[in-house]
Amino acid sequence: MPELAVREPFAHVRVIDIAGDVTADSDDVVMEAYSRASTDGVRVILLNFAALDYMNSGGIGLLVTLLIRAQRNGQRMLGCDLSDHYRQIFELTRLDEAIAIHDSEPDALGAAAAL
Amino acid sequence: MDRARSRAGRYVVAAVVLFPLVPWLAVGSLDERFGGNATLKSVANLAALFGIAAWAATLVLASRIRPLERALGGLDQLYVVHRRLGILVVVLAVTHALFLTLHAGGSALDLYLPSEGWSTFSGVIALVLLTGFVVTSVLGRLGYQTFVLVQRLAGAAFVLGAFHTFAVRGTSASSPGLTAYLAFLTAAGVASLGYRLLGGRLGVGRHPYRVAEVRRLDDDAVEIVMAPVARPLVFQAGQFLYATFDQDGIPRESHPFTIASAPGGELRLAVKRLGDFTGRLMQLRPGARAQLEGPFGSFCLNDDTGHSQTWIAGGIGITPFLSWARSLDGSIAVDLYYCTPGAEQAHFIQELYEIADRYPRFRVIPIRKSSLGRLSVEDIEAVNPKVSNGHVLICGPPVMIDNMRTGFAARGIPQDRIHTECFDFR
Numbered sequence: 001m002p003e004l005a006v007r008e009p010f011a012h013v014r015v016i017d018i019a020g021d022v023t024a025d026s027d028d029v030v031m032e033a034y035s036r037a038s039t040d041g042v043r044v045i046l047l048n049f050a051a052l053d054y055m056n057s058g059g060i061g062l063l064v065t066l067l068i069r070a071q072r073n074g075q076r077m078l079g080c081d082l083s084d085h086y087r088q089i090f091e092l093t094r095l096d097e098a099i100a101i102h103d104s105e106p107d108a109l110g111a112a113a114a115l
Numbered sequence: 116m117d118r119a120r121s122r123a124g125r126y127v128v129a130a131v132v133l134f135p136l137v138p139w140l141a142v143g144s145l146d147e148r149f150g151g152n153a154t155l156k157s158v159a160n161l162a163a164l165f166g167i168a169a170w171a172a173t174l175v176l177a178s179r180i181r182p183l184e185r186a187l188g189g190l191d192q193l194y195v196v197h198r199r200l201g202i203l204v205v206v207l208a209v210t211h212a213l214f215l216t217l218h219a220g221g222s223a224l225d226l227y228l229p230s231e232g233w234s235t236f237s238g239v240i241a242l243v244l245l246t247g248f249v250v251t252s253v254l255g256r257l258g259y260q261t262f263v264l265v266q267r268l269a270g271a272a273f274v275l276g277a278f279h280t281f282a283v284r285g286t287s288a289s290s291p292g293l294t295a296y297l298a299f300l301t302a303a304g305v306a307s308l309g310y311r312l313l314g315g316r317l318g319v320g321r322h323p324y325r326v327a328e329v330r331r332l333d334d335d336a337v338e339i340v341m342a343p344v345a346r347p348l349v350f351q352a353g354q355f356l357y358a359t360f361d362q363d364g365i366p367r368e369s370h371p372f373t374i375a376s377a378p379g380g381e382l383r384l385a386v387k388r389l390g391d392f393t394g395r396l397m398q399l400r401p402g403a404r405a406q407l408e409g410p411f412g413s414f415c416l417n418d419d420t421g422h423s424q425t426w427i428a429g430g431i432g433i434t435p436f437l438s439w440a441r442s443l444d445g446s447i448a449v450d451l452y453y454c455t456p457g458a459e460q461a462h463f464i465q466e467l468y469e470i471a472d473r474y475p476r477f478r479v480i481p482i483r484k485s486s487l488g489r490l491s492v493e494d495i496e497a498v499n500p501k502v503s504n505g506h507v508l509i510c511g512p513p514v515m516i517d518n519m520r521t522g523f524a525a526r527g528i529p530q531d532r533i534h535t536e537c538f539d540f541r
């Protein structure tokens with residue numbers, strides 16, 4: 001998995017563009033992206049899954065550990081642009097109960113601004 | 116595993132220990148017994164009565180017979196009660212001696228000399244042996260065989276203590292009911308001791324197996340795969356057994372191991388190097404014969420599909436969860452937190468991921484202390500806000516279990532939905 005892009009749409013909000021395959025082997029890449037994103041008093045981390053190709057149970061576990069890190073840092077975690085397939089996976093794995101999922105990045109950023 | 120049952124069992128044990136108070140109160144007035152110097156002797160007598168009852172109870176618990184295991188909610192809980200009772204016996208015996216010494220005043224030293232007669236001196240010997248054995252067992256880092264020897268010698272000291280109880284002219288002599296009760300407890304204690312010395316395994320099956328494969332997980336852990344030679348051992352996921360291996364270089368000792376496989380088929384044990392014996396098992400080879408006894412334990416797969424389950428494994432505490440995971444059918448919503456020092460110690464995690472790929476309601480969450488630190492209840496709540504509506508099942512070191520249990524209890528999760536298995540006693 002290549003380095004993940006981190007963007008700052010506005011203050012205290014960072015977007016991590018999740019791309020390619022997310023598996024247990026993606027640990028270093030995802031955590032490195034989170035470290036880059038989690039600076040300067042960031043309050044919301046938005047995971048944009050538009051470029052996600054594949055995610056398995058190892059990737060689900062990885063997202064959960066990411067969620068734990070965010071919670072410890074007092075941050076909210078949001079998600080957006082999931083395909084129908086992975087939206088269903090998020091529901092089955094109950095990830096949507098802890099990570100609020102939005103249809104698009106503008107929707108998610110609107111929600112982030114309101115937090 | 117059954118918290119309510121375990122609590123009820125503990126109350127019964129407490130009642131057994133405290134029952135001598137009833138006949139003791141019936142044979143004399145409190146004014147006579149708790150006035151001036153008589154108070155010292157009364158405290159000494161009560162400590163002796165509770166002490167000998169508790170001592171007998173520890174021996175009965177050590178018999179490990181099935182009804183007791185079930186009554187206390189599992190063998191690990193039985194050993195917790197056994198251990199605490201052992202410490203209590205020492206405290207009561209020392210209290211007994213201390214208050215008798217204070218009561219005797221200037222002639223106190225005579226109580227500790229053989230010249231006082233065997234009825235008294237047997238108590239002195241029993242006190243010294245008991246204290247030494249219990250302190251050694253609790254504080255010492257004994258090898259398994261030494262531990263077993265010390266436990267048996269402590270049992271022998273009980274015979275001296277019981278002799279002392281009946282030989283001295285104490286309160287028991289003034290109450291036939293009390294004498295009968297103590298005689299019954301003593302007989303039960305001695306019978307339990309004899310049962311253990313004769314290798315008691317009442318109601319426990321013995322099953323010959325042969326080691327089919329020894330899979331090295333790393334330098335300090337192996338998975339042992341075994342096939343039955345005759346009748347296979349029937350168990351529930353999460354139970355454990357006692358195994359004895361027949362191979363040069365490995366002591367022929369019976370040690371407990373959690374079964375890591377699902378019921379049916381090959382039987383698997385995951386063994387981590389934690390001491391001398393488990394260290395030797397790293398050299399185990401295919402073809403070795405094994406004698407398995409069991410199954411034991413009640414930390415079994417909870418098939419309550421109506422509530423989510425949170426499984427928390429610390430290190431090699433993964434083994435019962437591994438057996439459970441291998442038995443899943445996808446109907447239960449489970450979060451498995453697998454806590455290890457680093458990624459390299461997370462044995463079987465690939466297999467667990469494969470199971471989770473088949474059953475999306477099963478989530479495997481690796482918690483690596485090296486990068487994430489220790490797991491907290493707040494972490495779990497962040498992942499599953501409804502955790503308090505479900506069951507929490509924990510297997511790992513005692514400190515981890517205590518911390519988690521305290522944290523969940525503080526959030527109002529009923530104790531009967533927090534299930535634990537401590538592998539420390541093994």
